[in-house]
Amino acid sequence: MTGSATQLMRVSHLTKRFGEHTVLDDVSLDVTAGEVKGIIGPSGAGKSTLIRCLNGLEPIDAGEIWLDDTELTARKADMDALRSRIGFVFQDFNLFTHLTVADNLMLGLRRVRGLKRAEAETIARRELDRVGLAEKWRAYPAELSGGQQQRVSIARALAMQPELMLFDEPTSALDPESVGSVLRVMRELVAEGMTMIIVSHEMAFIEAVADDVLFMAEGRVVEEGSARQIFHEAREQRTRGFIDGIAAALVGEADDPGQAR
Numbered sequence: 001m002t003g004s005a006t007q008l009m010r011v012s013h014l015t016k017r018f019g020e021h022t023v024l025d026d027v028s029l030d031v032t033a034g035e036v037k038g039i040i041g042p043s044g045a046g047k048s049t050l051i052r053c054l055n056g057l058e059p060i061d062a063g064e065i066w067l068d069d070t071e072l073t074a075r076k077a078d079m080d081a082l083r084s085r086i087g088f089v090f091q092d093f094n095l096f097t098h099l100t101v102a103d104n105l106m107l108g109l110r111r112v113r114g115l116k117r118a119e120a121e122t123i124a125r126r127e128l129d130r131v132g133l134a135e136k137w138r139a140y141p142a143e144l145s146g147g148q149q150q151r152v153s154i155a156r157a158l159a160m161q162p163e164l165m166l167f168d169e170p171t172s173a174l175d176p177e178s179v180g181s182v183l184r185v186m187r188e189l190v191a192e193g194m195t196m197i198i199v200s201h202e203m204a205f206i207e208a209v210a211d212d213v214l215f216m217a218e219g220r221v222v223e224e225g226s227a228r229q230i231f232h233e234a235r236e237q238r239t240r241g242f243i244d245g246i247a248a249a250l251v252g253e254a255d256d257p258g259q260a261r
């Protein structure tokens with residue numbers, strides 16, 4: 001790939017259709033190493049689909065996705081090798097429910113990275129400790145709260161030592177108390193300089209941590225800019241309407257304490 005040495009991912013002119021429905025329409029974006037990119041937009045904008053395409057979970061119809069100098073979308077791409085460089089955190093955790101936390105964490109290390117049990121265990125314990133759940137080593141996912149399961153899922157992704165972490169609405173399935181615990185772990189990753197793409201409806205969090213924000217609607221990138229620009233000085237009417245709508249909804253919640261989170 002040409003361009004700056006610090007560029008980690010490049011997405012050019014990506015188009016994705018489900019049948020007749022064009023869900024992503026000519027989407028382009030660049031991610032530099034250490035950058036935190038937030039993706040926001042209304043329901044159905046294509047945010048989750050985009051992030052699934054970036055991890056090779058959805059085939060694309062046109063365009064290219066590059067990770068460093070390797071094309072993810074090439075027909076002969078080694079997807080296992082590429083995916084082990086990209087950590088993915090799903091909305092619904094996606095832990096294996098029949099495996100303990102320990103085995104969830106070690107599975108990729110042993111199967112994909114081919115590590116011996118002792119090596120895998122050292123890494124897995126370190127990552128579980130990092131998300132504050134060392135004591136849950138032998139627990140099963142069902143014995144954990146949603147927030148704890150999501151932190152295990154983050155630890156599992158981190159154990160593979162990814163260069164890039166993708167988060168697809170990581171807190172939207174959680175109760176309000178758990179949201180804070182997951183966002184705290186994510187803030188620590190930001191502080192450590194992890195490269196992250198975060199799809200989230202937690203606007204205050206995105207505004208606080210993102211270097212760059214993409215506002216999407218109907219499968220297109222409507223506007224991209226700094227958090228300050230998107231949240232306070234948006235150029236596009238569509239972006240302003242979305243941000244103002246959220247602000248109005250939050251004021252409504254504050255007026256009605258029964259609805260407030």
Ligand SMILES: Nc1ncnc2c1ncn2[C@@H]1O[C@H](COP(=O)(O)OP(=O)(O)OP(=O)(O)O)[C@@H](O)[C@H]1O
Binds near residue numbers: 023041042047
């Ligand atoms: N597997 C699928 N098959 C058919 N249509 C799909 C599929 N996945 C998503 N879609 C459609 O693609 C569009 C974009 O969905 P997507 O989940 O990417 O949006 P989103 O911006 O993440 O929305 P939300 O914020 O509600 O999660 C929607 O119209 C959705 O119905």
